[in-house]
Amino acid sequence: MAKIAYTLHVNGEDHEVYAEPNLTLLEVVRDELRLTGAKEGCGTGDCGACTMHLDGENVTSCLVLGVEAQGRDVLTIEGLAQDGKLHPLQQAFIDHGALQCGFCIPGMILSGVALLERNPHPTREEIRQGIAGNLCRCTGYTKIVDAIEAVATGVAH
Amino acid sequence: MTTADRPERPQYRVIGTRAKRTEGPGKVTGTTVYTADVQLPRMLHAKMVLSPHAHARIVRIEGASALAVPGVSRVVTAADLSEAIRDGSNPAVNPSNRGDALIAHTEVVFAGQPVAVVLGESLAAAEEGAAALLVEYEPLPAVLDIEAAMRADSPLARRPAGAVDRSEESAHVTIDVHAEESGSAPTNISSHVSFSRGDIATGFAESEVVYEHTWRSATLHQGYIEPQATVADFQPATGELVVWTTTQGQFHERDTIMKTLKWPETKLRVIGPELGGGFGGKMAQSSPLVSALAVIAKRPVKLVYSRKDDLLAGRPATGALVKIKTGMKRDGTLMALEASVAYDSGAYPGAPAATGALLMSSFYRWPHLKVDGYEVLTNHVSAGAIRAPGVHNVMQAVEQNIDEMARQAGLDAAEVRLRNAVRTGDPMSSGKEFPAIGLVETVERAQSHPLWQHRDEVRAASTSTKKRGVGLAIGGWLGGLQPAAAELFLNSDGTVNGVTGALDISGTNTSFAQIVAEEMNLPLEKVSITTGDTRTAPFAGMSAGSKTLFTMGKALRDAAIDLRQQMYEVAAERLEANPDDLEVDGGEVRVKGVPTKNISYERLAAITTGFGALYKPLVGRGTVTARVQAPGFTAQIAEVEVDTETGFVEVKNYASVQDVGFAINPMSVEGQLEGGSVQGMGIGLWEEYIYDDSGRLRNAGLLDYRMPTAADVPDIDSTLVEVPSEDGPYGARGVGEPSITAGGAALANAIADAIGARVPMMPATPERILRAMGKLGGSEAAGG
Numbered sequence: 001m002a003k004i005a006y007t008l009h010v011n012g013e014d015h016e017v018y019a020e021p022n023l024t025l026l027e028v029v030r031d032e033l034r035l036t037g038a039k040e041g042c043g044t045g046d047c048g049a050c051t052m053h054l055d056g057e058n059v060t061s062c063l064v065l066g067v068e069a070q071g072r073d074v075l076t077i078e079g080l081a082q083d084g085k086l087h088p089l090q091q092a093f094i095d096h097g098a099l100q101c102g103f104c105i106p107g108m109i110l111s112g113v114a115l116l117e118r119n120p121h122p123t124r125e126e127i128r129q130g131i132a133g134n135l136c137r138c139t140g141y142t143k144i145v146d147a148i149e150a151v152a153t154g155v156a157h
Numbered sequence: 158m159t160t161a162d163r164p165e166r167p168q169y170r171v172i173g174t175r176a177k178r179t180e181g182p183g184k185v186t187g188t189t190v191y192t193a194d195v196q197l198p199r200m201l202h203a204k205m206v207l208s209p210h211a212h213a214r215i216v217r218i219e220g221a222s223a224l225a226v227p228g229v230s231r232v233v234t235a236a237d238l239s240e241a242i243r244d245g246s247n248p249a250v251n252p253s254n255r256g257d258a259l260i261a262h263t264e265v266v267f268a269g270q271p272v273a274v275v276l277g278e279s280l281a282a283a284e285e286g287a288a289a290l291l292v293e294y295e296p297l298p299a300v301l302d303i304e305a306a307m308r309a310d311s312p313l314a315r316r317p318a319g320a321v322d323r324s325e326e327s328a329h330v331t332i333d334v335h336a337e338e339s340g341s342a343p344t345n346i347s348s349h350v351s352f353s354r355g356d357i358a359t360g361f362a363e364s365e366v367v368y369e370h371t372w373r374s375a376t377l378h379q380g381y382i383e384p385q386a387t388v389a390d391f392q393p394a395t396g397e398l399v400v401w402t403t404t405q406g407q408f409h410e411r412d413t414i415m416k417t418l419k420w421p422e423t424k425l426r427v428i429g430p431e432l433g434g435g436f437g438g439k440m441a442q443s444s445p446l447v448s449a450l451a452v453i454a455k456r457p458v459k460l461v462y463s464r465k466d467d468l469l470a471g472r473p474a475t476g477a478l479v480k481i482k483t484g485m486k487r488d489g490t491l492m493a494l495e496a497s498v499a500y501d502s503g504a505y506p507g508a509p510a511a512t513g514a515l516l517m518s519s520f521y522r523w524p525h526l527k528v529d530g531y532e533v534l535t536n537h538v539s540a541g542a543i544r545a546p547g548v549h550n551v552m553q554a555v556e557q558n559i560d561e562m563a564r565q566a567g568l569d570a571a572e573v574r575l576r577n578a579v580r581t582g583d584p585m586s587s588g589k590e591f592p593a594i595g596l597v598e599t600v601e602r603a604q605s606h607p608l609w610q611h612r613d614e615v616r617a618a619s620t621s622t623k624k625r626g627v628g629l630a631i632g633g634w635l636g637g638l639q640p641a642a643a644e645l646f647l648n649s650d651g652t653v654n655g656v657t658g659a660l661d662i663s664g665t666n667t668s669f670a671q672i673v674a675e676e677m678n679l680p681l682e683k684v685s686i687t688t689g690d691t692r693t694a695p696f697a698g699m700s701a702g703s704k705t706l707f708t709m710g711k712a713l714r715d716a717a718i719d720l721r722q723q724m725y726e727v728a729a730e731r732l733e734a735n736p737d738d739l740e741v742d743g744g745e746v747r748v749k750g751v752p753t754k755n756i757s758y759e760r761l762a763a764i765t766t767g768f769g770a771l772y773k774p775l776v777g778r779g780t781v782t783a784r785v786q787a788p789g790f791t792a793q794i795a796e797v798e799v800d801t802e803t804g805f806v807e808v809k810n811y812a813s814v815q816d817v818g819f820a821i822n823p824m825s826v827e828g829q830l831e832g833g834s835v836q837g838m839g840i841g842l843w844e845e846y847i848y849d850d851s852g853r854l855r856n857a858g859l860l861d862y863r864m865p866t867a868a869d870v871p872d873i874d875s876t877l878v879e880v881p882s883e884d885g886p887y888g889a890r891g892v893g894e895p896s897i898t899a900g901g902a903a904l905a906n907a908i909a910d911a912i913g914a915r916v917p918m919m920p921a922t923p924e925r926i927l928r929a930m931g932k933l934g935g936s937e938a939a940g941g
Contacts, residue, residue, distance in 0.1 A: 001281075020281065036194035037187020039433070041382045042464040046859035049382055077187035086185065094181035097824035100663055100832065102184030103383040103433030109185060124872070132868035135859065137380045137434050138663070140831030141867040143824075 006070050010035065011079025021067050025059075026050045028066035029076060037077035037106045041135070048134030051107030052076050058114045060133070077106035080113065089113055092147040100138030108134045112148045121152055171674040171681055172887060175824040179667045179685070180431070189431045192386040192403045193461045200388070201230060203450055203460040204283035206273040206290050207469055208265035211299040211536040211852030212314070215263055215272060219291035223275050226289055228282025233274045233453060235262035241449035243419035251316060255472065255505035255539045256413060259446040265294070266315040266504035267538045268853045269469030274446070276454055299536040301852045303478045303501050306345040306535050314345050314504055314534040347502065348532040350511040352518055352586035360493025360525025364484025366562045372554040373918040374901070375845035376476035376501060378468055379543050380836070380864050383433020385471065386461040387443040389451035398451070399426045402444040405435040405660055406699030411691045413441035414448050428690040429660045436836070437542030437701060438472060468857040472541025473846060475500040475508045477550035479517075483558040489568045491559075491577040494523045498551050499531040503539035508532040509547030517551035518586035520596065520633055520790075521559075521577040526586055536852050542701070544833065545634045545894035549840050549901050553919055556630035556902035560909065570906070571604035571629055574792075578631075595816035595880025596633065596790040602878055603629060603792035603814045615796055616910065624799045625809070628906025632898025633790040636891045637702020638783045642695035643712040645673060645720045645777035649766065651744050651758030652683040655716065658697030659709045661688055663893060664825035668706055669713045671821055672886060676717035678741040679758075686713070695780075703891025706821060707787060710886040712779035720777025727765060727772045728756045787882030787890040791815040793834060793899040795907040801930065804923030806842055806908060812874045818882040818890030829892045830875040837900015839865045842920050 001020045008015045010033060019032050029035050029052070038061055041049035045060040052061045053075035080087045089112050092098070099105045108131060115122060115130035122130060127148045128141070136144065183189040220232035235249040238259060242248065248257035261270045272292055277283030300306045300314040361367060387402040398420060404410045404427070411427040414420055432439060443460055451458040462470070477500045484493035496517060500508035514530030563570035578596045585591060603609060612627035619625045645655040653673055659665060670684040677684070688694070697709060725736040728746040732739075732754055740749050747755040765772045796810040813834040820826040843863040847855045856862045881888025901919050909915050914929040927933040 022281070030194075031196070034196075035187070036190070039191070039383065040193070040461075041384065042859045044464065044858055044860065047382060047464075077185075081186055086182070090182075090185040093185050094177050097175070097178065097664075097828050099178065099181060099184050100828055101381075101383070101432060101434040102180075102189055103191065103381075105184050106187040128867040132866040135382055135864055135866060137382055137436070137836065137864065138832045139828055140833070140835035140873050141870060142831045142872045143828060145867065145872070 006067055008066065008069055008074060009072065010074040011076060017066060019066060021065070023066050024062050025052065025064040025066045025069050025074070026061040029061065035076050035078050039103055039106065041103065048107045048111060049104050051110045051134060053110060053114060056117065058111055077110060080109065087113065088151050089116070089148065092151045096143050096147040096150060098139060098143040098147040104134055104136045108136060108144060115148065116152060124149060169675055171671045172821045176667050176671050176681055176822050178664050179670060180661070191383060191433050192388060192401050192430050195388045195401045195430065197388060197390055197457040200457040200459050201276045201278065201454055202280040202283045203447065203458050204275050204277070204280070204287040205271040205466060205470065206275065206287045206292065207466065208261065208268055208270045208272050209853065210265055210294050210296050211268045211301065212297040213265050213294040214297060215261060215265060216293040216295050218273055223286035223290040226282060226286040228278040229275055229286035230278060231276045231454060232290060233260070233276065233450060235260040237453060238449055241418055241452040248417055255507060256441060256445065257417065258505065259449060267536055269538050271470060274450060276450065276458065299852045300345060301535055301537065301848065303499050303533050303535065306533050307499060307531065309344070311345055313343055314536050345534045346531050347506045347534050348510050350514050350530045351528065352514060353527045354523065354586060355525035357493055357495050357525050357527045361484045363486070364492040365487040366485045366566050367482065368558050368561045368565070369482040370558060370915070371917065372479045372481065372557065374477050374550045374553055375920060376537065377474045377543065377840060377844050377846065378471065378862060379436035379438035379474065381434030381436055381438060384462040384464055384467045385439070385443045387447035388457065388459045389444070389447045390457040391451040391455060393455050396424045398424060398448055399428065400444050400448055401428045401430055403432060403439050404429045404441070404444070405432065405439045405662065405701045407658055407660065407691050408696055409699050410441050410444050414445050417445040418448055418452070426690060426692045429688070432660050432662050435662055435700070436544045437546060440541065440699065442472060464859055465857045468862060469538065469854055472507070473538060474543030474546060475502060475540040475550070477501065477513070479551060479554035481554045481558055483562060485562045485566065487566050489563070489566065489573040489576050491521050491523055492525060494518055494526040494528065496554065497529040497531065499533050500547060500550070501535050501537055501540070502532045503535060503537040505539035506532060507540050513547035513551045515585060515587055516548050516633070517555055520579055520631065522579060522583060528586065537848065544836065544897040548632060548634065548898040549837065552630060552632045552898050552902045553905060556899070557905050557915060560628070560906045561915070571600060571609060574631060575600045575604065591788065592785050593880065593883050594788050594790065595878055596631070598880050599790045599792045599814050599816045599878050600631060602876055603794055603812070606794055606812050606814065608794045608796055608810055608812045619911070622801050624801055624911040625797065626907045626909070626911030627794065627796050628903045628908070628910055629792065629794050630899040630902035630906055631790060631792045632895060632902070633788055634703055634891065634894035634898060635788045636707060636786040637704035638786060639698030639704060639708055640780070640782040641697055641708040641712040642780040643709060643716045644695060645716045647720065647724070647758060647762045647775045649759065649762045651762060653677055653679065655684070655686045655713065656689045656694050657686065657709055657713070658689055658691065658694030659705050660700040662700050663829060664822060665700070665705045665709065668821040668825060669710060672710055672713045673717045676714060677721060679744060703789065703894040706889055707885045707891045708781060708783050710821065710889060711781045711783065714886050715779030715781060716777040719779060720775055723775045723777065724761050727761055731756050783884055785884040787818055787885045789816055789890040789892060789895040791895040791899050793837070793903040795903040797904065797907040797911055799908055799911045799926060801912065804926035806921065806926065808838060808871055808904070811871050812876065813896060814876040814878060815892065815895055816878040816880050816890065817892045818885050819879050819888035820877050821887065821889055823877060826877060826892050827875045830896045831873040833893065833896025834873045834900055835865050835870050837897050838870055838904065840919060841901035841904035845920050
């Protein structure tokens with residue numbers, strides 16, 4: 001398939017892409033832009049490891065074509081910390097032991113951030129619903145819910 | 158979390174505290190590198206072509222159509238493999254083990270077995286080539302049911318083969334008994350083990366309550382979120398082979414490549430990047446094949462399994478068939494156990510028959526017992542390990558039988574367990590004595606847990622269509638043993654760096670740093686532990702079998718003591734003191750009682766490394782081999798609500814109690830209990846390989862292979878019991894594995910408590926629950 005040139009706006013910066021138009025956003029960001037924080041766990045939108053924000057909304061980037069993201073704001077996990085300072089939810093994941101192998105964590109954190117932007121004060125049940133699209137095999141979720149709840153309630157660990 | 162039964166012990170500063178994961182910042186910012194993130198210049202991409210047939214002869218493979226796809230560089234079949242083997246042999250010809258069957262040679266023995274690999278300049282090209290490849294098969298009779306496979310007149314799942322390599326299995330499990338390999342007459346039973354004690358007929362004659370049942374459990378996937386991946390770089394000019402791979406054990410991976418490719422270890426470097434979950438499944442699955450591909454192609458090759466590949470061609474955990482009869486006196490004294498467990502090993506050996514039979518019969522004081530374990534070959538995908546391989550299958554049976562007998566006798570099921578639980582020094586069914594264990598303490602804590610105490614109130618809250626119940630089950634794991642080595646170095650700034658070859662999956666590098674900080678009397682942030690690779694680190698066993706902290710933690714402690722002693726010897730000379738009179742504090746070596754007489758760590762580093770320094774560099778070494786296991790036991794309580802119209806189960810509350818010996822990092826240990834408990838819920842309620850009548854997997858995706866989401870499960874209330882082990886560092890026990898062993902059984906008992914009926918197969922899906930309640934016709938399809 002012939003490559004085409006287009007521009008992606010990722011983490012506040014424009015990136016020139018020259019790639020096949022059938023590549024997914026996940027493939028373009030990982031393999032062309034070399035931002036490998038987003039992971040592929042299934043390629044079918046079921047595990048959430050590839051979660052990114054597109055214009056502030058959660059998407060499973062394995063189900064979005066790179067060309068579809070033209071002219072839109074793409075946020076990956078690499079763009080969440082600002083000026084070397086972790087986002088409060090990133091810090092909370094560390095403080096609460098909410099990460100183990102870490103493979104699902106970039107997607108999990110972005111889903112948590114999206115949830116808190118939609119609903120700044122979720123109940124634990126709402127938190128569980130909000131991250132139900134992100135599979136984690138290591139933690140059993142309890143400490144992940146703790147971390148998101150701590151940021152929502154402003155209670156430091 | 159609560160910590161119970163913490164005995165008197167020394168005051169520690171760093172160990173026993175909730176240390177934050179040292180590698181956390183990399184993981185939350187997405188900068189941590191996993192195998193699939195590795196990209197090399199001139200790298201080819203590989204795509205496997207998998208058999209759609211469970212058993213078939215390969216008639217021909219026509220590469221032309223694949224090679225016609227632009228960007229496809231090569232099609233590799235089994236016949237090509239000898240190009241990669243140093244002595245020109247071909248491991249794939251009639252292999253005994255799955256590990257040698259890199260690509261199927263003339264015959265496929267499970268649906269999903271690789272029959273060819275297509276190499277392309279891009280993944281898209283390789284995928285397109287793989288789809289275009291023409292493979293012609295002649296289907297053969299497939300063996301798909303455990304019971305049928307065990308019959309003497311069953312067709313064979315595959316041609317009989319030679320000696321079986323069980324190195325992977327033994328790396329997980331340390332038991333002193335081994336199953337007999339099958340004899341000369343060809344059969345699908347590839348190994349068999351028996352244990353007996355007393356006289357089983359007498360045992361049942363003296364029993365007043367007897368319960369007999371047949372239990373099935375499904376084949377499962379380990380469910381790591383990171384699929385299998387390997388990148389192999391072969392440099393023809395130097396003969397160097399460098400391999401990045403998703404692995405729980407770099408040295409096991411290296412040794413497997415060495416044996417398969419006959420490759421000298423001086424020319425082989427295996428690097429295990431951060432691992433995205435293993436659970437027993439990340440052990441030399443793809444690295445020998447990709448190494449061979451790189452040698453054949455003379456270019457770097459990358460293979461990342463798709464999720465479908467991983468479900469079809471991985472090494473899932475065995476399903477099993479358990480037939481069990483148990484007897485008890487009316488006062489709750491267990492009298493007799495007669496049982497067999499048959500594991501569906503799939504097309505190659507690897508099922509935990511000996512472990513299952515041993516653990517099924519060793520957790521209670523059965524005066525009379527007779528158990529058999531069978532490893533049975535079928536034309537399903539061959540099995541590998543999972544967290545506590547084989548144990549959930551047998552605990553499902555034992556714990557439901559105990560529960561049912563207690564119910565029939567009108568006794569508290571926790572009390573029955575307590576009365577009969579094994580104690581320190583009791584014999585296992587193999588005759589070997591238990592070392593120090595805390596099963597009784599664990600069950601006591603579960604018995605007094607509010608969730609168990611309030612079970613009558615829970616049941617009373619049922620409505621006509623929403624039935625509630627509470628179930629309890631125990632489980633356990635004997636713990637793995639393997640030698641381990643570690644090195645520590647004193648840095649110029651007075652901090653300490655260390656290196657081991659152990660992959661950190663569950664926070665072990667943080668716990669290692671805690672141990673070193675404790676012994677060196679330094680704050681945690683002044684210690685850093687790195688996982689080296691097979692060229693840069695001393696030997697480490699696999700991070701498997703719940704032994705990483707148990708073995709390598711000891712090596713780190715010994716290395717720290719060694720480093721400290723070397724520092725004392727140099728300091729003693731400088732301070733004109735006796736080494737025995739020195740202590741470490743505040744980054745200094747001091748004379749006890751005379752804090753002004755001291756020398757800083759920085760100064761010690763300077764006088765052992767600088768130009769013209771008088772003293773040797775300080776390198777602490779710890780090498781250990783653990784000989785006494787530290788079995789860990791769990792007791793778990795589930796509260797469920799069953800919708801009797803839909804069969805849907807909601808887990809309302811869940812408690813997980815476990816003897817962890819000593820929690821070096823309670824936050825990490827809780828994480829193990831919580832994750833293992835939820836994995837156990839998946840086993841109990843949702844996760845299952847569903848095959849069609851011809852042995853094809855019907856649910857090869859994460860939408861249909863249903864792992865627990867955050868919305869499916871409640872918070873886990875974890876309780877750490879600390880009965881010190883004899884040989885673990887500071888009394889620690891392995892903690893990863895016990896947590897998965899009891900969930901399926903606890904849920905099954907809770908469901909039975911709620912609906913008054915037993916579901917004969919795990920997972921307890923809505924369909925099976927309705928059938929158990931007599932609300933649905935038909936019978937369980939063969940399988941599991």
